[in-house]
Amino acid sequence: MTTWLDVPTEHPFGVHHLPYGVFSIGEGSPRVGVRVGDQVLDAGAVAAIGRDAGQVGEGPDLASVWQTPSLNAFLALGRPAWTTAREWLTEILTDEVHRAGVEPHLHSLDEVTLHLPIEVADYVDFYASEDHASNVGQIFRPDSPALPPNWKHxxxxxxxxxxxxxxxxxxxxxxxGQRKAPADAAPSFGPSIRLDIEAELGYVVGGATTLGSRVSVEEAEDHLFGVVLLNDWSARDIQAWEYVPLGPFLGKSFATSISAWVTPLDALREARVPVPGQTDPPVLPYLAGEATGFDIHLEVELNGTVVSRPEYSRMYWAPAQMLAHLTVNGASLRSGDLFASGTISGPARDTRGSLLELTWNGTEPLTLADGSSRGFLEDGDTVTITAWAPGPDGTRVGLGEVAGTIQPAR
Amino acid sequence: MTTWLDVPTEHPFGVHHLPYGVFSIGEGSPRVGVRVGDQVLDAGAVAAIGRDAGQVGEGPDLASVWQTPSLNAFLALGRPAWTTAREWLTEILTDEVHRAGVEPHLHSLDEVTLHLPIEVADYVDFYASEDHASNVGQIFRPDSPALPPNWKHxxxxxxxxxxxxxxxxxxxxxxxGQRKAPADAAPSFGPSIRLDIEAELGYVVGGATTLGSRVSVEEAEDHLFGVVLLNDWSARDIQAWEYVPLGPFLGKSFATSISAWVTPLDALREARVPVPGQTDPPVLPYLAGEATGFDIHLEVELNGTVVSRPEYSRMYWAPAQMLAHLTVNGASLRSGDLFASGTISGPARDTRGSLLELTWNGTEPLTLADGSSRGFLEDGDTVTITAWAPGPDGTRVGLGEVAGTIQPAR
Structure with a gap:
C-alpha cells in the first residue's frame, strides 16, 4: 500500500494499521483520532470535509460520531460501519487527490495529549493462558492440581x-490493604509489598445486544472492534488473602492500564492463527467453531530492561470463545465493554507475563540492567509493554504501548 | 409532619420518606420523580417553577439536574445538595402556599412508567451476613470451616x-450454561435447574473521588445517597461449577433487579442501629469507627406466598465499612456506583434470604399457598421483595419493591 504521507511502509503504525484513539490539543476538546506514522489524524474534522464534499455517502455521520470524547458512539455503529470507515480512511490516506484536504488535520504525536479511548462499560478479565493458570495454581494452591478442574471446559x-x-x-x-501470610496469626495492614503486573491483551466490544440473547462463536467477531495492550496491575499479597471464595477484588481494582491506541481487528488479518487444540477434553458445542487467536509478540520492559517476551499465539481460548461464553447466560453487551485475555505466559521462564511467575513469587529475583534486583515492583519503577503482529506484505502492526510508573503509597 | 396532599401520615411513602426514581408518561422523556403516597412528583418541573420564583436560591440548578433520564447528575452534586433538595421538597409538599404550583406536577403512579433510576457505573456485591456466609459455606464447601478465614477481618x-x-x-x-455435579464425569449444558434469588439491600453512591485516594468510615456517608432493594438472581448450578478460583461470573451476570425507588439515607434516620459487635476478632483501624446498620424488615414473596422475613439489622458489616474497604486500595468512586449488602439471612429458617438456604440446596422444598412445592424457581414464578423501616413518630418508611418473573430459557 502506498501513501502520500511521509510514512515508511515498514512503520508499525503505517497505513496498513490505522488504530483509533482519543486526543486533544491544548485546551481543545478530546476527540477521536487515527494514528498514522507518528501523526494523529483528526478523524472527525476530515470526515466533516468528506461529508460536505459528498465523498462519504450513505450511512452514519462519521463526522459527528468522531467529534466526541470516546470511541463509544463509533463502536455502537457495528462492523459494517467500522469496515466502511476503514476503507474510507485508507482511501484518503493513500490517494494523492485527498492530500490537500487531509494534511491540515494531521498533528504530530508530540503536540497532542492522548486520553482513555473508550468509556468502559463492563470490564471482564479472563484467564486464558494455560501456562499462566498452571503457574498461579502451583504458587497459590500448592496442595491442589495446578489447573482447576473447570479450566479446559x-x-x-x-x-x-x-x-x-x-x-x-x-x-x-x-x-x-490487608494481607496475611499463611504463617501470620492475623492480617496486617499497609502498602502492598508484592506489587505486580500482568501483561494482557484487551478486546474492545461494540454493538449492544439485548438481555436474554446470546452471541455465538460465529457472530462474536461482529462485536469485536479491536484490541489494546493491557496491564492488569495486581497486589499479590492483598489478592492472596481476600480472593477465597469470591475472587480477586482490591488486589486488582486499584488500576488497570490500557494502551491509548485501539488496533482494529481488521488490521490483524495476517496475524490470525488457530488456537491450540481443544481436544482433551473437547469443548461443549457452544464453544466450538471457527475461533482463531493471534500471532502477537509482546515485550515487557521494567525500567528499560526487557524482562519477558510473552507469545499471545499460545493462548488456549480464542476471543470469540470468550465472548460467546460471556453471553451464553443471556448477559447483554454494551458498546464500550472491554474484556481481557488474562496474563499471557508461555512455558519458558522469559515468556511469563507477570513478576509472580517470572520470580516465582519473589523467590527467584530478576536482575535489571542497572544491577538492581526485583522480586516485585518498587516505587518509581516503570513498566512498559509493547507488542507487534505480522501485517500485510511483510510489514508489522505495532500495538500501542501501555506504560505506567509506580508512585509511593499515600 | 402535615401535608396539604391527600396522603395519610401512616403511608409508607408519606412526606417523611420522599424516595427518588425516574419516570415517564406516554412517549415523554424519562426524568427524575419523587414518590409521595401513590403519586409521582415531576421534580424537575417544580424545581423550574421554584427557580423562576426565586424559592430555590443559591446552589445547583436542580431543574436541569432533575430533567435528565437518571439520578446520576443529582448524585454527582454530593450530600450538601441532597440535603438542600430534600428540605426544599419537604417544604413545598407541606406548606399549603405551594399547593397551586405543585399540584399540576403530581401524577398518579398508575399513569407513569418507572425506569432504572441510575445509570450504574460499577457494581459490587458484598457478602456481609454471617448467617448467609455460614450457610453457603456449609452447602458449597462441606469439608471446610463454614466461614472463610478472612470473613470477619x-x-x-x-x-x-x-x-x-x-x-x-x-x-x-x-x-x-455449563454445570457439573460432583458425581458427573463431565459438565453438561442447558438451562439452569437451580435458579435462585438473593434478597439484598443496594447502596447508591454519589460524589466521585480521585484515583489513589481513600474514603474513611467517617467520610463514607457523604457518598452514600440512598438504598434500593435488590434481587441478585443466581444460577446455583452454573455458579458452583465456575466459581473456583476467580469467583461468581455467569451464575450471577444474567440479571440483577433493583427497586425503582431510591430511599435517601436521610429518610432512614430513625432506622439506624449499631452493627453487631466486631470484637472477636477486632477489626483493623481503617474499618473501625462509628458505623451503623439499619433496622430494615424484609419480606420475600414467591407467587404470593411469603417464604421469608429477613432482618437487615443482623448484618455484620455496615455500609460505611463496605465503602471504606472498597476504596482503601485507592480505587476511585463514580456517581452511580452501586454496592449491595449480599444476601440478608438470619439464623431462623424463615429469615433466610435465598432458596439455596431456605430449601437447603433443594433438599427441603418449600410449600406454597397453592400446594405446589419449590426447591428452586420454576418458569413463570414471580418473586417480590418488599421492606420497611421505622420512620419518625411511629411512621414506617416503605422501601420500593423489587419484583421479577421467570421466563423460560431461550
Missing part, C-alpha cells in the same frame, strides 16, 4: 472495576 | 455486571 473469567481503567502513561499509586 | 466483595442491572418488574430469562 470453560474460559474462566470475572468482572473487574471499569472505573479504574486508565490510559497508558497514568501513574499507579501503590495500593494499601 | 474484611467485608468480602466482588464486582458484578453493571450492564445487566434492571428495574423491578423486568422479566428474567432463565440462564443457560
Amino acid at each position: 470453560l474460559p474462566i473469567g470475572y468482572h473487574g472495576r471499569s472505573g479504574t481503567i486508565v490510559v497508558s502513561g497514568t501513574d499507579v499509586v501503590r495500593p494499601t | 474484611l467485608p468480602i466483595g466482588y464486582h458484578g455486571r453493571s450492564g445487566t442491572i434492571v428495574v423491578s418488574g423486568t422479566d428474567v430469562v432463565r440462564p443457560t
Whole structure:
C-alpha cells in the first residue's frame, strides 16, 4: 500500500494499521483520532470535509460520531460501519487527490495529549493462558492440581472495576490493604509489598445486544472492534488473602492500564492463527467453531530492561470463545465493554507475563540492567509493554504501548 | 409532619420518606420523580417553577439536574445538595402556599412508567451476613470451616455486571450454561435447574473521588445517597461449577433487579442501629469507627406466598465499612456506583434470604399457598421483595419493591 504521507511502509503504525484513539490539543476538546506514522489524524474534522464534499455517502455521520470524547458512539455503529470507515480512511490516506484536504488535520504525536479511548462499560478479565493458570495454581494452591478442574471446559473469567481503567502513561499509586501470610496469626495492614503486573491483551466490544440473547462463536467477531495492550496491575499479597471464595477484588481494582491506541481487528488479518487444540477434553458445542487467536509478540520492559517476551499465539481460548461464553447466560453487551485475555505466559521462564511467575513469587529475583534486583515492583519503577503482529506484505502492526510508573503509597 | 396532599401520615411513602426514581408518561422523556403516597412528583418541573420564583436560591440548578433520564447528575452534586433538595421538597409538599404550583406536577403512579433510576457505573456485591456466609459455606464447601478465614477481618466483595442491572418488574430469562455435579464425569449444558434469588439491600453512591485516594468510615456517608432493594438472581448450578478460583461470573451476570425507588439515607434516620459487635476478632483501624446498620424488615414473596422475613439489622458489616474497604486500595468512586449488602439471612429458617438456604440446596422444598412445592424457581414464578423501616413518630418508611418473573430459557 502506498501513501502520500511521509510514512515508511515498514512503520508499525503505517497505513496498513490505522488504530483509533482519543486526543486533544491544548485546551481543545478530546476527540477521536487515527494514528498514522507518528501523526494523529483528526478523524472527525476530515470526515466533516468528506461529508460536505459528498465523498462519504450513505450511512452514519462519521463526522459527528468522531467529534466526541470516546470511541463509544463509533463502536455502537457495528462492523459494517467500522469496515466502511476503514476503507474510507485508507482511501484518503493513500490517494494523492485527498492530500490537500487531509494534511491540515494531521498533528504530530508530540503536540497532542492522548486520553482513555473508550468509556468502559463492563470490564471482564479472563484467564486464558494455560501456562499462566498452571503457574498461579502451583504458587497459590500448592496442595491442589495446578489447573482447576473447570479450566479446559470453560474460559474462566470475572468482572473487574471499569472505573479504574486508565490510559497508558497514568501513574499507579501503590495500593494499601490487608494481607496475611499463611504463617501470620492475623492480617496486617499497609502498602502492598508484592506489587505486580500482568501483561494482557484487551478486546474492545461494540454493538449492544439485548438481555436474554446470546452471541455465538460465529457472530462474536461482529462485536469485536479491536484490541489494546493491557496491564492488569495486581497486589499479590492483598489478592492472596481476600480472593477465597469470591475472587480477586482490591488486589486488582486499584488500576488497570490500557494502551491509548485501539488496533482494529481488521488490521490483524495476517496475524490470525488457530488456537491450540481443544481436544482433551473437547469443548461443549457452544464453544466450538471457527475461533482463531493471534500471532502477537509482546515485550515487557521494567525500567528499560526487557524482562519477558510473552507469545499471545499460545493462548488456549480464542476471543470469540470468550465472548460467546460471556453471553451464553443471556448477559447483554454494551458498546464500550472491554474484556481481557488474562496474563499471557508461555512455558519458558522469559515468556511469563507477570513478576509472580517470572520470580516465582519473589523467590527467584530478576536482575535489571542497572544491577538492581526485583522480586516485585518498587516505587518509581516503570513498566512498559509493547507488542507487534505480522501485517500485510511483510510489514508489522505495532500495538500501542501501555506504560505506567509506580508512585509511593499515600 | 402535615401535608396539604391527600396522603395519610401512616403511608409508607408519606412526606417523611420522599424516595427518588425516574419516570415517564406516554412517549415523554424519562426524568427524575419523587414518590409521595401513590403519586409521582415531576421534580424537575417544580424545581423550574421554584427557580423562576426565586424559592430555590443559591446552589445547583436542580431543574436541569432533575430533567435528565437518571439520578446520576443529582448524585454527582454530593450530600450538601441532597440535603438542600430534600428540605426544599419537604417544604413545598407541606406548606399549603405551594399547593397551586405543585399540584399540576403530581401524577398518579398508575399513569407513569418507572425506569432504572441510575445509570450504574460499577457494581459490587458484598457478602456481609454471617448467617448467609455460614450457610453457603456449609452447602458449597462441606469439608471446610463454614466461614472463610478472612470473613470477619474484611467485608468480602466482588464486582458484578453493571450492564445487566434492571428495574423491578423486568422479566428474567432463565440462564443457560455449563454445570457439573460432583458425581458427573463431565459438565453438561442447558438451562439452569437451580435458579435462585438473593434478597439484598443496594447502596447508591454519589460524589466521585480521585484515583489513589481513600474514603474513611467517617467520610463514607457523604457518598452514600440512598438504598434500593435488590434481587441478585443466581444460577446455583452454573455458579458452583465456575466459581473456583476467580469467583461468581455467569451464575450471577444474567440479571440483577433493583427497586425503582431510591430511599435517601436521610429518610432512614430513625432506622439506624449499631452493627453487631466486631470484637472477636477486632477489626483493623481503617474499618473501625462509628458505623451503623439499619433496622430494615424484609419480606420475600414467591407467587404470593411469603417464604421469608429477613432482618437487615443482623448484618455484620455496615455500609460505611463496605465503602471504606472498597476504596482503601485507592480505587476511585463514580456517581452511580452501586454496592449491595449480599444476601440478608438470619439464623431462623424463615429469615433466610435465598432458596439455596431456605430449601437447603433443594433438599427441603418449600410449600406454597397453592400446594405446589419449590426447591428452586420454576418458569413463570414471580418473586417480590418488599421492606420497611421505622420512620419518625411511629411512621414506617416503605422501601420500593423489587419484583421479577421467570421466563423460560431461550
